[in-house]
Amino acid sequence: MQFSLDISAAPHGSLQSKIHFAIRDAISRRLLPPDTRLPSSRDLADTLNVSRNTVIGAYAKLSVEGYIVSRHGVGIFVARELPEDCLSTVSTSDHTPAAPIAVAKTPTIEFVGEKPNLFEKGRELPAIDFWAGRSSRRSFPIRTWQRLITQCLGSASRSLVEYPPVAGLPELRQAIAAEILVTRGIICDWQNILVTAGAQEAFTIISKLFIRPGSTAVVESPSYQGVSYILTANGAHLIPTAVEREGISVTEVERIRSASLLCLTPSHQFPTGETISAENRARLLEWAAKAGAYIVEDDYDSEFRYENAPITAIAGMDMGRQQVLYVGTFSKSIGAGLRIGYLVLPDRVVQAASVVKSHLNLGNPWLEQAVLAEFILSGQYRTHLRRLRQEQRRSRDILIASLEEDFGRLDLRGTDAGMHMYWRLPPTFPNVKAISAAARELDIGIYSPAMAGAEEFGRGDNAIVLGYPALSHNEICEGVRRLKTAIESLG
Amino acid sequence: MQFSLDISAAPHGSLQSKIHFAIRDAISRRLLPPDTRLPSSRDLADTLNVSRNTVIGAYAKLSVEGYIVSRHGVGIFVARELPEDCLSTVSTSDHTPAAPIAVAKTPTIEFVGEKPNLFEKGRELPAIDFWAGRSSRRSFPIRTWQRLITQCLGSASRSLVEYPPVAGLPELRQAIAAEILVTRGIICDWQNILVTAGAQEAFTIISKLFIRPGSTAVVESPSYQGVSYILTANGAHLIPTAVEREGISVTEVERIRSASLLCLTPSHQFPTGETISAENRARLLEWAAKAGAYIVEDDYDSEFRYENAPITAIAGMDMGRQQVLYVGTFSKSIGAGLRIGYLVLPDRVVQAASVVKSHLNLGNPWLEQAVLAEFILSGQYRTHLRRLRQEQRRSRDILIASLEEDFGRLDLRGTDAGMHMYWRLPPTFPNVKAISAAARELDIGIYSPAMAGAEEFGRGDNAIVLGYPALSHNEICEGVRRLKTAIESLG
Numbered sequence: 001m002q003f004s005l006d007i008s009a010a011p012h013g014s015l016q017s018k019i020h021f022a023i024r025d026a027i028s029r030r031l032l033p034p035d036t037r038l039p040s041s042r043d044l045a046d047t048l049n050v051s052r053n054t055v056i057g058a059y060a061k062l063s064v065e066g067y068i069v070s071r072h073g074v075g076i077f078v079a080r081e082l083p084e085d086c087l088s089t090v091s092t093s094d095h096t097p098a099a100p101i102a103v104a105k106t107p108t109i110e111f112v113g114e115k116p117n118l119f120e121k122g123r124e125l126p127a128i129d130f131w132a133g134r135s136s137r138r139s140f141p142i143r144t145w146q147r148l149i150t151q152c153l154g155s156a157s158r159s160l161v162e163y164p165p166v167a168g169l170p171e172l173r174q175a176i177a178a179e180i181l182v183t184r185g186i187i188c189d190w191q192n193i194l195v196t197a198g199a200q201e202a203f204t205i206i207s208k209l210f211i212r213p214g215s216t217a218v219v220e221s222p223s224y225q226g227v228s229y230i231l232t233a234n235g236a237h238l239i240p241t242a243v244e245r246e247g248i249s250v251t252e253v254e255r256i257r258s259a260s261l262l263c264l265t266p267s268h269q270f271p272t273g274e275t276i277s278a279e280n281r282a283r284l285l286e287w288a289a290k291a292g293a294y295i296v297e298d299d300y301d302s303e304f305r306y307e308n309a310p311i312t313a314i315a316g317m318d319m320g321r322q323q324v325l326y327v328g329t330f331s332k333s334i335g336a337g338l339r340i341g342y343l344v345l346p347d348r349v350v351q352a353a354s355v356v357k358s359h360l361n362l363g364n365p366w367l368e369q370a371v372l373a374e375f376i377l378s379g380q381y382r383t384h385l386r387r388l389r390q391e392q393r394r395s396r397d398i399l400i401a402s403l404e405e406d407f408g409r410l411d412l413r414g415t416d417a418g419m420h421m422y423w424r425l426p427p428t429f430p431n432v433k434a435i436s437a438a439a440r441e442l443d444i445g446i447y448s449p450a451m452a453g454a455e456e457f458g459r460g461d462n463a464i465v466l467g468y469p470a471l472s473h474n475e476i477c478e479g480v481r482r483l484k485t486a487i488e489s490l491g
Numbered sequence: 492m493q494f495s496l497d498i499s500a501a502p503h504g505s506l507q508s509k510i511h512f513a514i515r516d517a518i519s520r521r522l523l524p525p526d527t528r529l530p531s532s533r534d535l536a537d538t539l540n541v542s543r544n545t546v547i548g549a550y551a552k553l554s555v556e557g558y559i560v561s562r563h564g565v566g567i568f569v570a571r572e573l574p575e576d577c578l579s580t581v582s583t584s585d586h587t588p589a590a591p592i593a594v595a596k597t598p599t600i601e602f603v604g605e606k607p608n609l610f611e612k613g614r615e616l617p618a619i620d621f622w623a624g625r626s627s628r629r630s631f632p633i634r635t636w637q638r639l640i641t642q643c644l645g646s647a648s649r650s651l652v653e654y655p656p657v658a659g660l661p662e663l664r665q666a667i668a669a670e671i672l673v674t675r676g677i678i679c680d681w682q683n684i685l686v687t688a689g690a691q692e693a694f695t696i697i698s699k700l701f702i703r704p705g706s707t708a709v710v711e712s713p714s715y716q717g718v719s720y721i722l723t724a725n726g727a728h729l730i731p732t733a734v735e736r737e738g739i740s741v742t743e744v745e746r747i748r749s750a751s752l753l754c755l756t757p758s759h760q761f762p763t764g765e766t767i768s769a770e771n772r773a774r775l776l777e778w779a780a781k782a783g784a785y786i787v788e789d790d791y792d793s794e795f796r797y798e799n800a801p802i803t804a805i806a807g808m809d810m811g812r813q814q815v816l817y818v819g820t821f822s823k824s825i826g827a828g829l830r831i832g833y834l835v836l837p838d839r840v841v842q843a844a845s846v847v848k849s850h851l852n853l854g855n856p857w858l859e860q861a862v863l864a865e866f867i868l869s870g871q872y873r874t875h876l877r878r879l880r881q882e883q884r885r886s887r888d889i890l891i892a893s894l895e896e897d898f899g900r901l902d903l904r905g906t907d908a909g910m911h912m913y914w915r916l917p918p919t920f921p922n923v924k925a926i927s928a929a930a931r932e933l934d935i936g937i938y939s940p941a942m943a944g945a946e947e948f949g950r951g952d953n954a955i956v957l958g959y960p961a962l963s964h965n966e967i968c969e970g971v972r973r974l975k976t977a978i979e980s981l982g
Contacts, residue, residue: 043873047676075870118657134653140648145651149644161628163609166606182530196852201852209600210598212601309537309539337856354606358691360695362717365688365831366829382530
């Protein structure tokens, strides 16, 4: 809640007692929590345009009363333990009760939308957590990162005080263009690349560009909440289309006459983990041309392919027709804390997308972009990816072996790639929600597709989404053992 | 433009000749610009799932032809100078022309909006540039910043790989809450603070929350394009309201029956530089309660007050009614390259705003937030601001003195605060566009309100917006001298 420190709002009395009152009131109401650093007497005097002695007097009184403590040479802080009688010391004659909150008329909130289920730092975590999509913090190249930051900061004052280019640093866009040529078969001009605040912002930009109330978007069923929620919030009409063994059902898609967008996760479908074959990619491109749709190719997890060669991105197969909006992210391959992703855009969309980005936030922060560009251009990104791929393949093997040891033959999907696998439970198994709750009792995190961030459109599998790169090998084995115990406990 | 590196698209021949063709074609068409680093033969072989020798053979041929160069121990790069006959060496029998671009049917771009005029790093700049709102790069606390980064990175791997909290790091929000209590008289719970990607994202979030097509927003005339453009793009009906000597005309506002938003820059109106008096702030709050509107208080430049004490923010005067959406930014007080701002929100808006933020980008990057929190909590932000305020006051004095020396008495506004002043030119002076063009000839940047990012709603003053903190004292004096020459040259 907000109220004023405007000292004229305090009761009658000297300036000093008004300041004293206002601060004590804020402390009593815990608006200034214990240990909060208070301004120096000089700063507060400047701000309130009163003499410094007035503030010193007020602080002295608060200190005697036990509301604040002065740590010599460090500063003035709200006391850790407040006087027990902090409210009753305020005699009625000295106290104006806070004005009752007059709930005023305000505009209605027009926005209707849901927050995707998301792993956020600070959440209370089980000891062993199979959350999907978390990278391993042990694998983060922290020393290299630190060295590159120091290198970039060398001559950086200018870059830190000024607005970075809205569409992203040219050196980063060039580095990305060179990278996706090799790894995804996409050849594009660097100016067709727009740096975004993660893949999520890419979806926002696409929605702003192509969705108005009633627009049609074809999405995978199940699909990623981060996409479906934002499309819905922008008024799109969704056509959920079943995911089969090779990803979205192409036959079903081909029955749809027209749509604005077809949203896909071709490398490692979220959450089922399936991969769309080269042949089906070509068919989907053909459909898009006929239907007048853009394919939104969310190519997350494409860096991690453990069997066979990676399949060329749909954007790489789109010979000059420019029917694809390609979404890339560094959240999985480096870290989500960077908030960097990118869009590869057809010529006719580049300009408008950059205007949308300017409306959203005028561009990404400079430092992460500069460091990432250097990381890619120096070749260290590739080295990092190669190591990560090896580590994750090993973790994957251990997870599969542990599961098979404890549960026998399984219907495991999405094991060829990515950072999670999808386990369709046998019909004899309890419901995944019950399993998740029982697992939590044993301090492990087990998630259904919906809990893991999937929109299921009502046809939910009884399945578990198992993320593994963030776990050690021991944690994986121990986690699977406890999962078995949890399931058995449900009889 | 996009096309495929898919080697099956290349003409008949061996795998090696297909790879050779695809890369040479990309180089010839400058899709791989000179000096681009190519993947190692091992990487490319992995990607294409061919033997390494095949790639080495293709690279060898390209190298002999002069398309690529190998720098020993560094890597393989596209040659700086391409073979002059790069296209004619492709014999017809060996060459499949690139498929003609079949412009396919695609969805219409639904987004209609303009990009605000903006100072972007990388723009071609005049030697002396009076662009408004740029901070001084000499004043950026680069050493402190570097030290704090090192300190924060110490135990940071986890924070870098995981999603930061959507609403911002708690320590940063607490630091901001403590700071605005002192400097702006706003007492709020830290959980009412949402960290944003600059003030621009705050405007986006507000628009998403409260604007639907036809909603009414009262804006200052002239006002900041970054606000008016995004309101318009979201379908708002704007009521531009004249700015007078003390900011927006309160009498005019009071005639408006109802509106969703009233958007203000009370500390230092953009672009005119006026400050809204405490009395008028109270009247505007009362109007908002009656009209059922939120006041959007864009409090940019509030850190820099050179005469009198700062006036309490409107959000600080809003005794519990919670009628204000307060927008703060660190773009001016530290640097725009950080892309950090914040919103102080009424209780009833907090939850929905955080969902909007999750749709936009799932939160700000971690590092800038962690460093900024430390910078504020350690007291170094206050020290930095105090120094900046002194430096900018001195620059302001020199700019005023130079202008008065060269032009006599002037109608200068907004000199009491902020980072720019507003000079209404006398009727005898040429048009500011002509002045700006003549000044550019003399290598100085002079900007009209519109060029500087103001929406004038058709009633443009013949005025110059003069930013000064980024200039040295000599540059200010020399710039004013050249401005005089430019004006005189127009006769």
